[in-house]
Amino acid sequence: MFYRETGQFKQSYAADQAVFPILQDRLGLAAILVVAFVIVPLFGNEFLLASVMVPFLILSLGAIGLNILVGYTGLLSLGSAAFMGVGAYAAYKLSTIFPGVNILVWILCSGFFAAGIGVLFGLPSLRIKGFYLAVATLAAQFFLQWCFVRISWLYNDNPSGAIEVPARTLFGLAITGPSATPVTRYLVVLVIVVGMTLLASNIVHGRIGRTWMAVRDMDIAAQLMGIRLLPAKLLAFAVSSFYCGVSGALMVFLWLGAAEPSAFDIKLSFLLLFMVIIGGLGSMIGSFFGAALIHILPIVIRGLPEALGLPIAAATVEHLTYLIVGALIIFFLIVEPHGLARLWQIAKQKLRVWPFPY
């Protein structure tokens, strides 16, 4: 009833090709941003901010990175956690070598290191395809994780083998380290994630994004049409790894506070892949949906027995969580193989034609 574009006339190509051509979409986005920037920090408690929202946003950023590679370019990668690790370790090294420079600069710069490593491991993608490529990217996962353990220079010879985040400030407010409040951390993460999502959305809607999609749909056909495969694929690896790297740096600096190499193990890679596929391949909003589902669902399941007063042992709850998450993955794949983003699209279409069926 309220959601339809009747009467909204486009008078320029720019308006017609806008990412959100419908006024209601723009209003909805504005409302979401207001909620995220004002209402959540004002009314959210510490648990919601520090354990739900911050990880959710950081994982969404990682999922967007992986989505660029898997969803938009069609290159299956299982090494995204390692690229997150590269970002985290790069940010750590840079911030300890140059303590004077603002930490946010280093967090964003760490993405470039991840991008470089990503390009290196993306090189085989020109020759290897499909599941073969997925296994080839596992080489990156295991090799880089081995580097995080074995090269002590990376963690400044810290005897525990972990990287610990130094306390840093922005405008006099502590944003990393133990004294940073959840609200400041949340806001910093939110600004970065929103900015980078906008950037990614612009990239994938532009010429580069169309190139990627052509490569995804059929790379030989794309090549015949004059797309150079090597630059296109390597650029996808670079941008994807950049996003993963920044997300990894954020994860250590603004969420965990300290990290061991095992934080970036293969389970995280799989988790990101779940988010991308459950959320929807080739969809920005799908990355957020997927991250929300995969991160928040286990929290809810773990909290449920306590909330309902059921006497279930903690270990059993943990196993049940596994069981239920697995079953739900299968369930969602059967219900909508194109992901939650597709469900969202269907819902919007229904709203447009309501009260008529079609």
Next chain:
Amino acid sequence: MLYNIFIDPFVQMAQMPDLLVQTLWEGLVSGVLYALIALGFVLIFKASGVFNFAQGIMVVFSALTLVGFYEKFSAAGFSGHTAAFVALVLTAGVMFVLAMLVERVVLRPLVNQPDIILFMATFGITYVLIGFGEMVFGGDPKQMIASELFLPSGSVDVEMLGGMVSFQKIDIAAAVIASVMIAGLALFFQKTRIGRALRAVADSHKAALSVGISLNQIWVVVWFAAGLVALVTGIMWGARSDVSFALEIVALKALPVLVLGGLTSVPGAIVGGLIIGIGEKLGEFYWGPLLGGGIESWFAYAIALLFLLYRPQGLFGDKIIERI
């Protein structure tokens, strides 16, 4: 530096041939076991095009089921060889039920979906099996009932090449059983009616359907066969170490084997397994110290990557033909 990389390891090999034989043997045995896991993957990939990530967890799950049944029997005062074999049969039954469930609940609704969706669905199966397995059997490592299944233990020391080389009896048994099973599977594929149907499905789903082969039935058979392979693998791995969910990572070791040999090739899985097993052990033993050790975790992938750059479809995989 170059000397250390290119010459010194070979000098070491020549100086102590007994150590080399020992390393080769260990590589061979782990290669056989990797090949067994890869075999389960290949069976399913050939017949249904599903990259079955759950194969690794099926290994753990079947081994745990076997031990769990046996524990129940021995708690009821019924133990020994007979009980072990009854447990074995019951476990095979459980794997059959699992195959039916997977076909009915997961594969049938997802037929004709893109590969990656089916791949993800097997992740779902993995999670369900982990959750279910840990809930039923607990997370503690268990002892495999090796001696009850007439599996030997101990080792044979053979004097050769100026030193002692020790062969674990269980490893010899594993190699023999694996060879027998692979030969049996080859016979099954070549000589039986169902085997022919399986090969037909592997060639083309649609053509197989059109000559009246039931895809659903074939999928159950294939998943059951993969389950049996998983059971044998589980027994072998379990006899070498304990049975626990830590074995799950072994599945990740099977992936490079798989791509090295080619996703669709049974001989590829075996050759790939041997290459990876031996290469990994030699690499760890002779080149590992140069890099600070622990290179086993990624060395197999590096080997597979090198082979893939040369042949993108794996050594024995079907040639990838792309049409526009």
